[in-house]
Amino acid sequence: MPTQLILRQLRHDIWATERLIEHVRRLSSQQLQLTVPGTYGSIHKTLLHIVAANERYLRRFLPMDPVIDEDRTPNASLDDIVAHLRKVKDAVEKLFAGEHVDPDAVIRDNRRRNPADPPLLITSWVLLNQFVHHGSDHRAQIGTILGANGLPTADIDVWAYGRELDAVKEERKT
Amino acid sequence: MTKQPNPFLHRQMLHDTWATGKLIERCRKLAPDQLELTTPGTYGTIRATLQHIVSADEGYLVRLTGTPLHAMPFRQTDPATLDDIAAHLEHVKDAVERLFSGPPLDAERILTDTPLRPAGAPRFEMATWAPATQLIYHGVDHRSQIDTILSVHGLETIDMQVWPYAIELGASRQVE
Numbered sequence: 001m002p003t004q005l006i007l008r009q010l011r012h013d014i015w016a017t018e019r020l021i022e023h024v025r026r027l028s029s030q031q032l033q034l035t036v037p038g039t040y041g042s043i044h045k046t047l048l049h050i051v052a053a054n055e056r057y058l059r060r061f062l063p064m065d066p067v068i069d070e071d072r073t074p075n076a077s078l079d080d081i082v083a084h085l086r087k088v089k090d091a092v093e094k095l096f097a098g099e100h101v102d103p104d105a106v107i108r109d110n111r112r113r114n115p116a117d118p119p120l121l122i123t124s125w126v127l128l129n130q131f132v133h134h135g136s137d138h139r140a141q142i143g144t145i146l147g148a149n150g151l152p153t154a155d156i157d158v159w160a161y162g163r164e165l166d167a168v169k170e171e172r173k174t
Numbered sequence: 175m176t177k178q179p180n181p182f183l184h185r186q187m188l189h190d191t192w193a194t195g196k197l198i199e200r201c202r203k204l205a206p207d208q209l210e211l212t213t214p215g216t217y218g219t220i221r222a223t224l225q226h227i228v229s230a231d232e233g234y235l236v237r238l239t240g241t242p243l244h245a246m247p248f249r250q251t252d253p254a255t256l257d258d259i260a261a262h263l264e265h266v267k268d269a270v271e272r273l274f275s276g277p278p279l280d281a282e283r284i285l286t287d288t289p290l291r292p293a294g295a296p297r298f299e300m301a302t303w304a305p306a307t308q309l310i311y312h313g314v315d316h317r318s319q320i321d322t323i324l325s326v327h328g329l330e331t332i333d334m335q336v337w338p339y340a341i342e343l344g345a346s347r348q349v350e
Contacts, residue, residue: 137315168298
């Protein structure tokens with residue numbers, strides 16, 4: 001069966017977060033706390049938020065416990081975040097290894113962050129498209145924080161990913 | 175639209191143009207000098223970034239459809255007002271509809287060239303998923319930067335995530 005476009009997107013998303021984590025490993029612990037106004041927060045906090053949200057999106061489709069959490073594990077190390085990103089990666093492959101994912105399936109979500117809130121009915125495409133949107137949005141903020149503080153940014157767009165997979169090739173003149 | 179092929183990508187592109195359209199409308203409330211605001215670490219000014227999003231969208235769609243969207247390409251360097259950018263966003267919307275009105279997109283099909291390649295420039299070959307995924311990634315990336323610029327300057331931001339779009343469509347709703 002050919003690879004679905006959404007799976008390609010999710011793989012790029014996870015690759016980009018992995019790359020970004022590797023990129024920021026060379027920063028000092030003080031630099032990981034850098035931020036700029038108008039973004040979610042520090043580099044560290046934003047990376048944690050990206051992966052925690054990834055797990056929350058995916059646990060609507062399949063078991064993901066225990067998940068990392070911005071409130072309960074705010075001091076998770078980069079290694080902890082990477083370990084959870086691996087779970088995200090495995091879950092995405094598992095999700096698409098089985099039956100075709102129905103974009104219009106409605107999921108009843110009882111596990112609200114605020115337990116007093118009523119359940120949500122969410123269509124599948126919303127969750128997976130938000131997964132992709134959310135990661136790109138917050139990685140862009142980290143790019144802005146790095147750039148604004150005079151630090152090198154990471155090349156994590158789809159072109160870089162496609163070149164790595166040999167899916168984007170420049171013609172060689174002979 | 176429930177049984178259309180490439181349902182995730184089609185909806186992503188519809189969300190993408192919705193979000194860019196919302197952002198353009200938000201920016202219409204800014205004064206001309208506010209449109210030229212920027213902040214370090216971003217692409218450039220608000221206006222230049224909006225133009226960059228839409229001109230890049232056109233470029234990706236020309237590659238994906240294999241057909242120019244109009245006679246003269248919309249370049250990043252063209253002088254453009256918000257009205258010009260909004261007009262080009264309509265071309266983007268039309269191209270998205272054309273892209274999904276034909277046979278299903280094969281993510282792995284190799285695109286061998288683009289009609290927009292300047293004479294003498296190198297030719298790139300790429301799998302269809304690459305420009306399709308890049309279109310989505312690129313728009314989010316740069317809208318996020320505009321959001322940061324607005325915040326840095328104490329200006330109102332808007333929620334352009336998939337959630338408000340889905341709520342508008344009734345695709346995410348709270349159980350009463």
